[in-house]
Every structure is written in structure tokens, then in C-alpha cells.
Amino acid sequence: MDDWALPGFTELGSLGEGGFGRVVLARHEESAQVVAIKYLYTRFAADPARLAEFRHEAQILSRVSGPHIARLHQFVETPQGAAIIMEAVHGVSLKEILSRQEKLEPEAALAILKGSLLGLAGAHAAGTVHRDYKPANVLVTPEGQSKLVDFGIAVLSGETGVAAGTPAYMAPEQWAGGVATPATDVYAATCVFFQCVAGHRPYEAEQTEVLRTLHEYAPIPFGEVPEPVRDLIARGMAKDVAQRPSGAAEFVVELEASARKAYGDDWERNGWHWLAKGAGVLVALSPLALLGAGTAAAPVIAGGAAGGVAATTGGGIALGLKVTAAVAAVTAAAVGTVVVLNVNSDDQASAPPRTATVAAMQVDLLTRTEKLDGYDYNGKYVRISGLKDKAAEERVNKALMAPIDAWLENFWPDSYQPQPEPDGDIPHMKTEAEVLRRDDKLLSVVYKRSIDSVQFGNHGGFSIRPVVIDLTKGEQISSAHLFDNVDGTSSRMQMLEELLLDSAKPGDCLTGARNSTEHLPATSLSQRYTFDYDSIVQAAPAANGMRFFVYGSALGYPRVCDPTEVTTEYDRLRDLMSPTVMNLLGLTNGAKQGKRTKEDNVGAFTITTPESWWLLSSAPIERYLVTADQCTNTGTQPFHCAGVLFSDNSRVEPATPAYEPGKPYNRSLGPRPCLSIGAPNETQGSPVLQKKELRPIGTKRAAYEEWRLTCSGGGTVTQRVWFLPKTQLVIVDEWNTPGLDKILEEARWH
Known part of the structure; x- marks a missing residue:
């Protein structure tokens, strides 16, 4: 049935x-x-x-x-x-909207496109290509948001497959069943955008084969759309996949720039306002x-x-x-x-990255294949797109490709050419790639490189290489520079060694017996050890701690243990890690919370905070607790620094309306700026409620809400709000302040 x-x-x-x-x-x-x-x-x-x-x-x-x-x-x-x-x-499809209106105002079409592109960017970041972006799969809500649905024919990025999709929006490579990449989705999204502003699809034909020919060879009809968006159409619908934006995140950056230049800073608000005229119809439908x-x-x-x-x-x-x-x-x-x-x-x-520069960054897992002299290569690699600083993006991608380029170039020396296998096959080289950590400041990737060849023993050859990138500078951080004065210092290297041994899980090689007189060399983080020049100890930040890759044979373990993976919690490494990396990991303030010696009276209760935090107490309605060390000794405007807001909701003035539970905090007549992502000229909008629960403040419980707000430049702010109805106190944190929850739990009520 x-x-x-x-x-x-x-x-x-x-x-x-x-x-x-x-x-x-x-x-x-x-x-x-x-x-x-x-x-x-x-x-x-x-x-x-x-x-x-x-x-x-x-x-x-x-x-x-x-x-x-x-x-x-x-x-x-x-x-x-x-x-x-x-x-x-709760909304209707873009297809339904277009069936009632032949075409949309450019600002409205851009607003819808931006939201759905951000949806595609999320899919692309997870290594997924949608392959069926069309008006029916874009839903528009009365709240001013667009959502992407129906991943029925989606595939992993880099996969090939049969020609599938909706013919009116299929990219040339999709017709041929070629490799699916994020750029394939960019093409379809641009076709839909064209339809929104032109009132018809870019190519139309009754026969499927004719439609395929048009998509593959016909000129791009960008002359039929308003001049300010022609470049977007030309870029997004390029026949050659290499000429398109590499993914949705990069396309969002270009869309923002074009929209702002053509229609002003309020283009997105105006676009949703234009769509809101039909909000009653949207709700009814x-x-x-x-x-x-x-x-x-x-x-x-x-x-x-x-x-x-x-x-x-x-x-x-x-x-x-x-x-x-x-x-x-x-x-x-x-x-x-x-x-x-x-x-x-x-x-x-989990929330996406919190800075404007990186919010649109896309991390793609791609496939590279090569047939070389006497051997071949087929493996995964990581590539990013969407950074506003294109020079930094180029440096990052060069660093991400370097472990593969150097491996292929230097592994087989001229004096030793690869030999055929006993069965007549050739050696096969490959890589696996894993993203260990990706946030607004750090990207860490580990490549596991292997060679399927009996020339390197029964199990072939194997090596590992992490790549850690400081996204604030677009520069690579070596394993040695993750730590402070460890490489080359015997005593500190032994401290690290003991932590590695303590962190090993039961059953790991490093938990077995070894010669106690053997220790890691003081230069383990830089000393070359294996046949393809890996260090004895390599490290990369992960979500839950520092991931180490240890060649245990240097400690007397059998070579089968090379390498052993060990994860050590960040708290245990505080005395060894470099201050720069601590800051990139967001651990600087957390390290000082062990020295909470100062009390701050915020009205109804007192909290104990680090000595370096300071409370601005002059404002009667909103008091700001500054938590950023760099604001205390410089001329930086305190309200532009990291901090926590304490607001008295019982005091209301014409320019300071009361906070309303169930809505993001904003006690001003205009939108809030996106200060926490370093974008004071951008404004918050498109609120989405992430959490709603009760959380303790001292002996009482506050209503807690967590909101995700999209800034006008594409970045994202996570706003956390605690509200105590009886005292009318509102606490707001947009900086993900380390340790704040614990500080509030330990508050002492008056």
C-alpha cells in the first residue's frame, strides 16, 4: 500500500x-x-x-x-x-512568485539570489553539489529570507554521474555527465537570476537536444537584462567552468559588490521591501x-x-x-x-565563521588526477575561494597544493625511476584530505599520502602532512611555530612528549612499553625523518584540541606505529603554545580566567571577572563590560571592542525602545552595526532563532535566546541574549566571550 x-x-x-x-x-x-x-x-x-x-x-x-x-x-x-x-x-517557491509576476525588480531578484547562494555555499562547504537549482527549489519566506530545498540528485563535489537536472538551468558540463563542481550550481543559479530580471529563461527550446546545444554553444544573452547586472550574468553563465566563480561563496562576494555599486548600500533592504508588498499573498499561498x-x-x-x-x-x-x-x-x-x-x-x-572577510569563504574538497612517467596520481586536495583579499587567497591555495606538488615532483629522483609492479601494473599515488578546523581565523588540513606499490614493502608507502593557515594574514604556520620555544629546547620538548604519551588512547602504539631512555629529539618539530621529508612530530589545530602525528619509531616503537595520531586538549598545552596561535584559537582570554580577581557590580548582582576587563558605567541604560585587552591601553573606541552589554529594560526613552523577548536585541531606532565581525559600517538583518532555553545566572534562571543575524556585507553575527523578567535586566553577547557562561553561573545576587 x-x-x-x-x-x-x-x-x-x-x-x-x-x-x-x-x-x-x-x-x-x-x-x-x-x-x-x-x-x-x-x-x-x-x-x-x-x-x-x-x-x-x-x-x-x-x-x-x-x-x-x-x-x-x-x-x-x-x-x-x-x-x-x-x-x-513557511513560504512559497520562487516558481510560484514568477508565475504571478513576469519579472522582479533587480534588487528583489538579487536579495533572493543572495540568500539561496548562501544556502548553496553551505552545501559547497560540506563538499556537496546540489545539481538542481531551479525556481521550484528556492523558497521565499514573508520574513525576508530565501531557502534552498530538494537535494534529491545532489552529489559530492568532484563526482561524475549521468546527466541529471532540470534542462532549462543545466550547465554545459552537466549535460555531458561530467564532474560536478560548485561552479555547476553557480551556472544554474545565474540562469534562474536571469529569468527573474528578464522575465524568461535564458534559452528556450521544445526539443531537449536543441536546448543542450544552446546551453553549450549559444552566446550568453546578457543584453536582455539591466546593465548593472550584466557582468554577473556573463560571469555566472560562462561556458567554460574555469571562467565562472569557483563556488557560491565567491559569487556572493561579487553579487554584493555589484549590487552595492549599482543600487546603493540599502539594496538588500529595498529588495525585500519590494517583495514585502506581496507578503499577504505569500502568507496566503x-x-x-x-x-x-x-x-x-x-x-x-x-x-x-x-x-x-x-x-x-x-x-x-x-x-x-x-x-x-x-x-x-x-x-x-x-x-x-x-x-x-x-x-x-x-x-x-554550529554557527558559521564570524568575520566579514571569511564569512563568504568556501572550502572545497576537489579531485586531481594525473598520468605521469611510470606512475599515476589520483587524490583529494583542498581549495578555498571567497576571500576578499585575492592575493591572500592565492597564497593560501598555493600552500594547500604544495604538499602534493612537492611530493609528485621530488618523490621519484632522477636516479630512481618507478618500476613496473610484479603484475605489470604501475605504482599508484594518492592523497586523502581532511579539514580538521575551519573558523574565522584558522584553517587546518591534513593530507594522508600513500603509494600503492610493493617497491615500498607489502603495505606500500605512507606519509602525512598537515597544513595550517592563518587566515587573518593568508600565511602558513609550520608545526614548530604553533609552539613557543619548544623546537630546539630539550626541556620543553620533553614536556610536549609527556603530554603526547599521556594523551594516547588505550591500544595506541604510544601506550605500549618502550625504552625509557629514548626521548624525542629536541628538534622533533623540524627534524626530517621519513623517506619523503616529514618531521618526526607534526601538529595541526582541530575542533577539540591539537592533533599530533608522531613517528613513534623515533621513541623506540616499531615502524608500524608510524605515524600515530594523538589529540591533546588545548588547556593542557597553554604553557607550550605560542601567544599568536592562542589568540587565533580564541584562547587568550580563556587563559586569564584562572586569575579572576576583580568584581564588577552590574546592578542586580556582582560578577567576578579577569583583572583586565573593565566596566563602562556612565551610560544609564546600557552598560558595557569591555573584555578585549587591546582596548585598555589604546585609543580604540571601547564599544567597537569585544565586550558584554548589560541593559536596564525598565528604562525606556524615545530613542531607546524596550527589548522584546522573541526578537533580537536592538534598543535603537535603526539597525545594529556588525561590530563583532569587524564591520562597523554593515548592519544586522535576517534574524534566525537558533536556541531558546533557560540558563542559570547565580541562583536564578534567565530566558536565553541565541540568534543568527546576517550582515549586509554577507557576514554572520551570533547574538546571545539573557533576560531576567523580574529585574528587567538584559545581557547581550555578540563576541562569543570565552567563559561568560561560567561567570554568569557564579554571579552573586544582592
Whole structure:
């Protein structure tokens, strides 16, 4: 039967049907959250190919996240069939808008394009190419936001596949089933943008083969669009993939520059204002409204009752987990075996980088293949795009490619040419690449390089090379320079050695017995050791600590231990790491919190803070606690420095309206500047609620909200707000102040 439904959900109505299955709007009975459920028809449950395709879509969705992508809550697979539970977006498709208006004002089209490009950028950063960007897959909300949906034919970047997509928007390489890259999505997005401003598709034909020829060979019709956006059309629809922006993030930077030059700094606000004239139509046409699901974007929090829930809120993380558990239990009871893939985790909801320069940065995992003299190479490498400083971007990409270039160039010396394998095959060289850390200041990547050849033993050759980049300068940091006076200093190297041995996990090579008289050489971070010139100890920052790659044979371990990976927490390395790297990792202030000796009276309570923090107490409504050391001894304007705001919500003036819970903090008549990402001339907008819960302040509990706000230049600010209704005190942090939560938990009430 094809009317199978997940127990625990009440269907509100149909959102559509197709050859694979149906999509419905449904309300979860326990939490009252409204979601969209995509069901695979029951008749395909026993079809391995169809089921694999459906499972692949869920896996792709689990890789991507962000405010401009419709979120995946979970994937459920049962004997009856499979279902993907997704965010239900309160809005309508761009296709619906274009069916009612022949074309859009350029500012409005640019605003929609920017939001959906940011969605693509999120997918590209996760190594995914959408391959089916079209008006039907771009949803526009009344709140002024566009979201990308339907990753049904998405693939990993660098993969090839059959020609697939929507013909009207397919790039030339896509028609031929070539390698899918982020630039493939850029082409489709530009075609849709052309349609928005020109009132028709760039190429139109009744026969598919004719349409393919037009996309592959016909001139780009950029003369049919307004002059200010012609360059964007020409760049985005270039026939040669190398002539297009390399990905959506880079295209957003170009879009911003063109839009600001042509339509002024308020172009985006004007574009959404123009679209808002039809907001009533948007709301009326929304499936959530048509099916009576409600429109309020109120998240459900633990212990609270559910309001009308639209899925534009980002506050459903905890709720998603609750839904997952409930569905797993109910479905298992009803149908027996059930597999639930829960992908709605805190890791996937982590905020993007916080600086304007890097917010648009895209990190791509690409494939490089070469046939060389007597051997071949096929491997992964990392490439970035979207930095505003193109010279820095070029330096970074050169550093990211260097471990491969040098390896291929120098590994086989002229005196030793590669020999054929016993079976007549040739040696195969390859690399694997892993991004260990990517934030607004640091990018770290590790390459694992191997050679499939018996000329280097039964297991071939293997080596490892991390690459750490200071994104603030566009420069590489060597392993030795991650630390302060360690390389070449025996005593400090032994301190590092002991930490490495202590951090080894049970079963690791470094936990076994060794000759206690052997120690790492003092120059381990720079001394060359292996056949292709790796250091004995190499390091790279990761999300949860410093990742070390240790050639244990230098400590007396067998060569099978080369290299062993060990992760050491940053707190244990504070005395050894360089101040520059500590600052890049955001650990400088955290290191000083062990010396919290000064008390600051913020009104209703007192907090204990580091000695270097100082409170500006002259303002009656908003008091600023400066947390940045560099502001204390310079002429830097304190409000432009890192700090925490304490606001008295009981005091209201005409120019300082009261803070309203459920909205981002802004006690001024105009928009807030994006100071925390170093962009004081940009303004905050497009708020998305990420979290809503209760958090302790001393012995009391405050209502806590976490907002993600997109700046006019494309950067993103994370605003954290604590509100105490009885005292009317509001606390605001837009700088991700280290240790603030702990300081507030230890507050002493008067």
C-alpha cells in the first residue's frame, strides 16, 4: 500500500506527489511541531536501487546545514518504506512568485539570489553539489529570507554521474555527465537570476537536444537584462567552468559588490521591501497557511507547550531530538524493525565563521588526477575561494597544493625511476584530505599520502602532512611555530612528549612499553625523518584540541606505529603554545580566567571577572563590560571592542525602545552595526532563532535566546541574549566571550 504513514504524526495535507513517492505536511503529536515528510512509496521498499537513492538523499541532507537550507530532522527506514522528516518552510517557491509576476525588480531578484547562494555555499562547504537549482527549489519566506530545498540528485563535489537536472538551468558540463563542481550550481543559479530580471529563461527550446546545444554553444544573452547586472550574468553563465566563480561563496562576494555599486548600500533592504508588498499573498499561498498549520515561528522548549510552529525557526534542535526518540519508539512498536538516522545535532547547527572577510569563504574538497612517467596520481586536495583579499587567497591555495606538488615532483629522483609492479601494473599515488578546523581565523588540513606499490614493502608507502593557515594574514604556520620555544629546547620538548604519551588512547602504539631512555629529539618539530621529508612530530589545530602525528619509531616503537595520531586538549598545552596561535584559537582570554580577581557590580548582582576587563558605567541604560585587552591601553573606541552589554529594560526613552523577548536585541531606532565581525559600517538583518532555553545566572534562571543575524556585507553575527523578567535586566553577547557562561553561573545576587 502507498498510503503508509509514520505513527505519531497527524497529516495536515498533501504538498505534492511524484514518481518516487509523496510529500505531506504533518504535525508531530507529542511536540506539536509541524514538519514536512517525504515518503518513499511502499512498492519501492524492496527495490534496492530506489531505496539507495532515497537513503542517499538523506545522507546528503545530513551533511549540509544553515539558515538558508531547509533542515533535515531525521531519516526513518522501516519494512513498509522509508521517510525523510524535514523542516516545513513557511513560504512559497520562487516558481510560484514568477508565475504571478513576469519579472522582479533587480534588487528583489538579487536579495533572493543572495540568500539561496548562501544556502548553496553551505552545501559547497560540506563538499556537496546540489545539481538542481531551479525556481521550484528556492523558497521565499514573508520574513525576508530565501531557502534552498530538494537535494534529491545532489552529489559530492568532484563526482561524475549521468546527466541529471532540470534542462532549462543545466550547465554545459552537466549535460555531458561530467564532474560536478560548485561552479555547476553557480551556472544554474545565474540562469534562474536571469529569468527573474528578464522575465524568461535564458534559452528556450521544445526539443531537449536543441536546448543542450544552446546551453553549450549559444552566446550568453546578457543584453536582455539591466546593465548593472550584466557582468554577473556573463560571469555566472560562462561556458567554460574555469571562467565562472569557483563556488557560491565567491559569487556572493561579487553579487554584493555589484549590487552595492549599482543600487546603493540599502539594496538588500529595498529588495525585500519590494517583495514585502506581496507578503499577504505569500502568507496566503504558503502550504502551512493553506492547510491551517499556523504561522508563528515559536520553538518548543523542554517542559513548555507548543505554539503554532513554522519551520523557519532554528530553535528546534532539542525538539528534533525529541521527535526522533518518539518516532523511533512508536514506529518500532508498530512495525518491528526500524532504523532511525538522527542528523539534527548541535554539531550541525554550529554557527558559521564570524568575520566579514571569511564569512563568504568556501572550502572545497576537489579531485586531481594525473598520468605521469611510470606512475599515476589520483587524490583529494583542498581549495578555498571567497576571500576578499585575492592575493591572500592565492597564497593560501598555493600552500594547500604544495604538499602534493612537492611530493609528485621530488618523490621519484632522477636516479630512481618507478618500476613496473610484479603484475605489470604501475605504482599508484594518492592523497586523502581532511579539514580538521575551519573558523574565522584558522584553517587546518591534513593530507594522508600513500603509494600503492610493493617497491615500498607489502603495505606500500605512507606519509602525512598537515597544513595550517592563518587566515587573518593568508600565511602558513609550520608545526614548530604553533609552539613557543619548544623546537630546539630539550626541556620543553620533553614536556610536549609527556603530554603526547599521556594523551594516547588505550591500544595506541604510544601506550605500549618502550625504552625509557629514548626521548624525542629536541628538534622533533623540524627534524626530517621519513623517506619523503616529514618531521618526526607534526601538529595541526582541530575542533577539540591539537592533533599530533608522531613517528613513534623515533621513541623506540616499531615502524608500524608510524605515524600515530594523538589529540591533546588545548588547556593542557597553554604553557607550550605560542601567544599568536592562542589568540587565533580564541584562547587568550580563556587563559586569564584562572586569575579572576576583580568584581564588577552590574546592578542586580556582582560578577567576578579577569583583572583586565573593565566596566563602562556612565551610560544609564546600557552598560558595557569591555573584555578585549587591546582596548585598555589604546585609543580604540571601547564599544567597537569585544565586550558584554548589560541593559536596564525598565528604562525606556524615545530613542531607546524596550527589548522584546522573541526578537533580537536592538534598543535603537535603526539597525545594529556588525561590530563583532569587524564591520562597523554593515548592519544586522535576517534574524534566525537558533536556541531558546533557560540558563542559570547565580541562583536564578534567565530566558536565553541565541540568534543568527546576517550582515549586509554577507557576514554572520551570533547574538546571545539573557533576560531576567523580574529585574528587567538584559545581557547581550555578540563576541562569543570565552567563559561568560561560567561567570554568569557564579554571579552573586544582592
